[in-house]
Amino acid sequence: MNRSFLAIVNPAAGGGRCGRMAKSALEKLRLAGVELEVSETTGPGQATALARAAYARGSRQFIAVGGDGTACEIVNGLFPEAATSERAVLGFLPLGTGNSFLRDFTDRGAEFAAAAIIAGRRQACDVLRLSHAAGELYFINLLSMGFAADAAVAANRRFKRLGEFGYVLGVLLCLARLRRRAFPLRADGDTELDRRPCLFLSFNNSKYTGGKMMIAPQASTSDGLIEYVRWGPVGRLQLVRNFSALFDGSHITHAQASRRAVRRIEFALDAPVDVMVDGETLTLDCRSIEVLPGALDVLV
Numbered sequence: 513m514n515r516s517f518l519a520i521v522n523p524a525a526g527g528g529r530c531g532r533m534a535k536s537a538l539e540k541l542r543l544a545g546v547e548l549e550v551s552e553t554t555g556p557g558q559a560t561a562l563a564r565a566a567y568a569r570g571s572r573q574f575i576a577v578g579g580d581g582t583a584c585e586i587v588n589g590l591f592p593e594a595a596t597s598e599r600a601v602l603g604f605l606p607l608g609t610g611n612s613f614l615r616d617f618t619d620r621g622a623e624f625a626a627a628a629i630i631a632g633r634r635q636a637c638d639v640l641r642l643s644h645a646a647g648e649l650y651f652i653n654l655l656s657m658g659f660a661a662d663a664a665v666a667a668n669r670r671f672k673r674l675g676e677f678g679y680v681l682g683v684l685l686c687l688a689r690l691r692r693r694a695f696p697l698r699a700d701g702d703t704e705l706d707r708r709p710c711l712f713l714s715f716n717n718s719k720y721t722g723g724k725m726m727i728a729p730q731a732s733t734s735d736g737l738i739e740y741v742r743w744g745p746v747g748r749l750q751l752v753r754n755f756s757a758l759f760d761g762s763h764i765t766h767a768q769a770s771r772r773a774v775r776r777i778e779f780a781l782d783a784p785v786d787v788m789v790d791g792e793t794l795t796l797d798c799r800s801i802e803v804l805p806g807a808l809d810v811l812v
Contacts, residue, residue: 584651638734642796654721699774741771
């Protein structure tokens with residue numbers, strides 16, 4: 513395996529922790545024989561631009577040095593070109609806030625991720641593609657609407673510097689002003705739109721979000737399917753009673769919860785909505801989500 517990588521560093525990730533730790537983490541890779549070119553970002557969206565330009569120059573191996581948002585930006589720089597041209601490889605140095613994607617594979621974080629890069633442990637990974645009114649967005653972790661997205665918006669705006677605990681505070685804030693609403697959609701071959709109100713919807717490629725919340729316990733990064741999780745319009749008391757279940761995945765057994773493994777979601781929203789995509793929050797007029805099976809190699 514070619515051991516030359518472009519490492520894209522987001523020094524702001526993890527409340528600045530990435531900026532403090534990246535140099536040492538990258539030096540350990542160099543000492544292990546990994547050839548590195550390093551680029552640092554200076555603002556949102558730059559990792560996408562750096563990855564896109566590097567892919568156009570012929571680079572095919574990348575390391576996301578940051579959190580889930582950094583990895584997502586890089587993925588959006590690689591696709592759609594990497595879906596029809598040469599495959600890309602993505603490794604991780606998880607120095608960000610949540611680092612949720614890697615939890616499907618390990619609880620040893622940066623140590624495991626660095627060992628995977630050094631050993632060249634490749635695994636095919638599905639990529640999910642969201643089509644929206646302004647274009648397309650690619651992701652490898654999850655997209656959520658409703659309560660989970662509201663909590664991420666609150667955490668990013670008010671508590672981002674607090675890391676995983678900040679997301680918990682965002683959840684508690686949204687609990688105080690609980691909203692349950694409909695996001696009309698059709699999954700796979702459904703003939704009717706699902707217009708039922710819900711607490712949240714989640715469209716997952718991997719299991720975790722917000723650091724350690726196991727929103728989609730049956731998700732797989734390589735099954736060619738979208739794990740679609742829905743939690744009905746539960747009240748505050750029910751949510752409080754079941755809050756801990758979000759961390760071990762047992763919320764799926766709740767009477768108002770459901771999950772499906774699907775290949776395509778079509779939305780019929782009447783306005784843009786807040787969404788949380790791989791740890792970052794956006795407001796989008798969503799049209800559809802589909803899966804690109806095994807379109808990316810990840811080092812895990």
